[in-house]
Amino acid sequence: MTNISRRRAIGMAGAGLAAAGAVQTAFAAGKAETWDLTCGVLVVGSGYAGLCAAIEARNAGAEVLLVEKMAILGGNSLLCGGGIAAPGSDLQKAAGIKDSADQLYRDMLKSGGGLVHEELARVVADNALPTYEWVRDYIGVKFDRLAFHGGHSVARSAAYMKGNGAQLVKPLVEKAKSLGVTIRSRTRLEDIILENGRVVGAVLREGFKFPDEKSGRLIRCRVKKGLVLAGGGFSQNVALRSLHDPRLGAQLESTNQPGATGDALMAAQRIGAVDIQMDWIQLGPWTSPDEPGFGVAPKIVEAVVGYGFMVDPETGLRFVNETGNRKVRSDAIVKTGHPAVLCVSQDNVGHVPPFALEKGLQNGVVKAFDSAEALADFHKIPKDAFMKTLGEWNAAIEAKKDPKFSAKIFDDTKKNAGKFYSVRLWPRVHYTMGGLAITPKAEVLGNDLKPIPGLFAAGEICGGVHGMVRLGTVSIVDCLLFGRIAGRNAAAL
Amino acid sequence: MTNISRRRAIGMAGAGLAAAGAVQTAFAAGKAETWDLTCGVLVVGSGYAGLCAAIEARNAGAEVLLVEKMAILGGNSLLCGGGIAAPGSDLQKAAGIKDSADQLYRDMLKSGGGLVHEELARVVADNALPTYEWVRDYIGVKFDRLAFHGGHSVARSAAYMKGNGAQLVKPLVEKAKSLGVTIRSRTRLEDIILENGRVVGAVLREGFKFPDEKSGRLIRCRVKKGLVLAGGGFSQNVALRSLHDPRLGAQLESTNQPGATGDALMAAQRIGAVDIQMDWIQLGPWTSPDEPGFGVAPKIVEAVVGYGFMVDPETGLRFVNETGNRKVRSDAIVKTGHPAVLCVSQDNVGHVPPFALEKGLQNGVVKAFDSAEALADFHKIPKDAFMKTLGEWNAAIEAKKDPKFSAKIFDDTKKNAGKFYSVRLWPRVHYTMGGLAITPKAEVLGNDLKPIPGLFAAGEICGGVHGMVRLGTVSIVDCLLFGRIAGRNAAAL
Known part of the structure; x- marks a missing residue:
């Protein structure tokens, strides 16, 4: 028995994992005919991270194959709000808001509660503005709205008046295709093939029909340079998420696409x-039980916090800082045991993008009332308590200071009076903060805590960037930025 | 390419992992001469979990080999306090304390903060009393003291007036040897060997000299029945623990043995x-910066909480519930930025086992003073604030109710006056709650969330039993009990 190294041992394992019996032997012998396909950089996943990795790898000269297991491209990026945290952006300047990379970094550390890998957060914070500008100038997507998201110290998210994250997916796909990236949907990563501890290929299942794990057929793809994993999180895997956090069983829905x-x-x-x-799994506090999936509610809610107020309909009282981070709010709603009611008056609802308000009124998520009393009647909220809460909130607005929960009140927050709108809220499983451990170069760490040569990862599949609580729109920077880093580094091998 | 199963694929991986190149081929061919050693059940680790697994596997008729990587047997079990949470024990009955398995279960869930795997906690709670009785009657270790530990709802830990966990290690080793268990120290598990997805052996490094990873030589051990992993936690692995929780770097010491x-x-x-x-890592709130390692302080502190009180020496004020769970207390001390001072008077110090108090006075961890004022002078605590705190605490004792932090006050807690003792406290990394996912049968789950045939685990190497916060002396039940379950089930294959 020789004194084998750990890395080499893992290498042999990879060979074993990826193919059984005779195929493994053929592979181990290095016979070229055992490969069905060859590429320079293989990218797994077609959300922001995967698309950016493919674009940058291609720009660096690699032959790039991007695979997506679902029938349609885009993953969760199709569903998300699509805003980009961008300290110092043109939108912030136009609004007279001072901000900096350091301030975003501090917000991330505060929200991450001590679990953030600071070197990763530093990369995100320092490159958030250039990432926004790359999207705007190189990909050509324009942003026309500045949004505030709970837990941020200022409004810093570049967003859209109309639409969502899907409108960034399409131009990214087009850019990738125009550069010559090969894209295959219904193609799932089955296993990664290592040789001497280095990634050299992957077993793919082509013709995959989600969720049938045995559909399609297996092929072997040689990877000459690097493999980028951008396969996303596991919010829809009830068994896996409840293994890590037993509270998150099938009783909770998810905002995510089924894949x-x-x-x-x-x-x-x-x-x-x-x-x-892996046990830090975020519930979105802004989903409504009155519509499925991610829905339109988050866009409305995040435009209204700091203007309107949220009550427990059983008591008529506010019960949490409406501008707090996602965990603070979700935990508080879940603790009441029933959906909360967010209330905002006509004068403050203008911050909601009109298309979103219209859609919410159409699908029944938003209810409109002639008065605060009518709102209370509809939701069966104790009226005296509710009116007292409204009075206190309006007093807080006048004082520009919330004595109860220190919620943020904006310069343009007006007293809530006259006609009212309401949205019922109940959290859904939204984002898995945990995942693969990576370096600032997007290299994936192995069991020996050293990078596995040839393996990169970006986006929600990674852990450590956000710690305990991810702030809204920071993951989009994370996906775009680390996707680009991973693609460049994979192509450089 | 055939449609290979995940389990089979993992099986091939194991073969690859455990041995490289020619050896792997020889193994894959099933040549008997590639084995250096054969056993029925292989147990890795010689703490409570490993020793109990070996004993039960041997009692079930298996040939058992137990390996320990360090030169001495016992692991962290040698260092721990050694108490056993035993609801309904003879000691509780003698003290007139009502308790039940259900009450322990509820305490575990409360402390575990929603992350407890309830089916595992149920096994621990239901079998805590029988486990205590097994130790007392079958192993022959007597307990002569009933102890309270923070976070438990009652005093329920069977403990010793003299000594610590080491005195249970020795009779367990003797029992194992008397039953015919083969024990090898300085023998480290390098890798696990799978065949068709089932554990069939292990690569061991014999003659290992910790921490030299290349010392000794590799041998291959065939495992005919099952492999039990009882190798403990990773509190001493700074790189690994800070990967999971970046706050726990080298600046924090650990109570654990170096292995x-x-x-x-x-x-x-x-x-x-x-x-x-894996990111739920417990700091022990009861270690003293005035002695190394685990030390004698924990035994003193846990005997004194609910009698004496703890202050921040900079303010002279109490700052946390002294009878709260370990996390509550550790977090509060760390937040002050400097060691806390635990204070107790002569009339209340009788709850400390005399040998511990004597040892503490000898090594300087415990300081004795003629008066409360002298204690304040020594520790440079603002005297007025300190005397006011003392007065408030004594009033709480008289009222049997702590209005400030709801600390537990016992029936026999006396006012603190006259001669005083103090202990300085600063937390150390003590216990890793996370680890391998297991079933109630102690089977280890694989990547497909199904048990890996032939693989069992018990004790601190496992996760899910304790969730966010482990209660004192519950891990000892966990180790003894799941060790026995793992040993029995490994032998039954």
Whole structure:
């Protein structure tokens, strides 16, 4: 028995993992005919992270194959709000808001509660503005709205008056295609192939029909340069998420697309990649039980916090800082045991993008009332308590200071009176903060805490960037930025 | 390419992991001469969990080999306090304390903060009393003291007037040896060998000299029945613990023996075992900066909480519930930025086992004073504030109710006056709640969330039993009990 190294041992394992019996032997012998396909950089996943990785790898000269297991491209990026945290942006300047990379960094550390990998957060904060500008100038997507998201110290998210994250997916796909990236949907990563501890290929399942794990057929793809995992999180994998946090069973819905099941992450685990902080799973506090999935409610809610107020309909009282981070708000709503009611008057509702308000009124998520009393009647809120709460909130607005929960009150927040709108809120599983451990170069760490050569990851599949609580629109920077870093570094091998 | 199953694929990986090149081929061919050693059940680790697994596997008729990587047997079990949470014990009955398995279960869930795997906690709570009785009657270790530990609802820990956990290690080792268990120290688990997805052996490093990873030589051990991993936690692995929780860097010491580095856990990760909740790492709030390691302070502190009181020496004020769980107390001390001072008077110090008090006075951890004022002078505590705190605490004792932090006050808590003792406290990394995911049968879950055939785990190497916060002396039940379950089930294969 020779004194084998850990890395080499893992290498052999990868060969074993990716193919059984005779195929493994053929592979181990290095026969070229065992490969069905060859590329320079293989990217798994077609959300922001995967698309950006593909674009940058291609720009660096690599032959790039991007695979997506679902029938349509875009993953959760299709569903998200699409804003980009961008300290110092043109939108902030126009609004006279002072901000900086350092301030975003501090907000991330505060929200992350001590679990943030500071070197990763630093990369995100320092490159948030250039990432926004890259999207605006290179990809050509324009932003026309500055949004505030709970937990941020200022309004810093570049957003859209109309539309959502989907409108950034399309131009990214077009850019990738125009550069010559090959894109294959219904193609799932089954296993990663290592040789001497380095990624050299992948077993793919082509013709995959989600969720049938045995559909399609297996092929072997040679990867000459690097493999980028951008397969997303696992919010839709009830067994996996409740293994890590038993509270998050099937009784909770998810905002995510159904394919967010963590397959790529698990493939990486099987070659010895290390995952971290998998039990930090975020509930979105702004989803409504009156519509499915992510819905339109989040866009309305985040435009209204700091203007309107939220009550427990059983008591008529406010019960949490409406501008607090997602965890603070979700935990507080879940603790009451029933949906909360967010209330805002006509004078303050103008911050909601008109298309969103219209859609919410159409699908029944938003209810309109002639008065605060009518709102209370409809939701069966104790009226005296509710009117007292309204009075206190209006007094806080006048004083520009919320004595009860220190909620943020904006310069243009007006007293709530006259006609009212309401949205019922109940959290859904939204984002898995944990995932693969990476370096600032997007290299994936192995079991020996060293990078696995040839393996990169970006986006929600990674852990450590956000710690305990992710702030709204920071993941989009994370996905775009680390996708680009991963693509560049994969192509450079 | 055939449609290979995940489990089978992992099986091939294991073969690859455990041995490289020619050796792997020889193994894959099933040549008997590639084994250096054969056993029925292999147990890794010689703390409570490992010793109990070995004893039960041997009692079930298996040939048992137990390996320990360090030169001495016992692991952290040698250092711990050694109490056993035993609801309904003879000691509780003698003290007139009502308790039940259900009450322990509720305490575990409360302390675990929603992350507890309830089916595992149920097994621990329901079998805590029988486990205590097994130790008392079968192993023959007598307990002569009933102890309270922070976070428990009652005093329920069977403990010793003299000594610590080491006095249970010795009779367990003797029992194992008398039953015919083979024990090898300085023998480290390097890798686990799978065949068709089932554990069939292990690569061991014999003659290992911690921490030299290349010392000794590798041998291959065939495992005919099952492998039990009882290798403990990773509190001493600074790189690993700070990957999961970046706050726990080298600036924090650990109470653990130096070998608590998580090797066995990492070997299991390499064959696709799933770990959970690795970022929940417990600081012990009762260690003193005035002695190294675990020390004698914890025994003194836990005997004194609910009698004496703890102050921040900069303010002279109490700042936390002294009878709260470990996390509550550790977090509060760390937040002050400097060691706390625990204070108790002569009339209340009788709850400390005399040998511990004597040892503390000898090594300087405990300081004795003629008066409260002298204590304040020594520790440079603002005297007026300190005397006011003392007065408030004594009033709370008289009222049997602590209005400030709801600390538990016992029936026999006396006012603190006259001669005083103090202990300075600063937390150390003590216990890793996270680890391998197991079933109530102690089977280790693989990446596909199904048990890996032939692989069992018990004790601190596992996650999910304790959730966010482990209660004092519950891990000892956990180790003894799941060790026994793992040993029995490994032998039954």
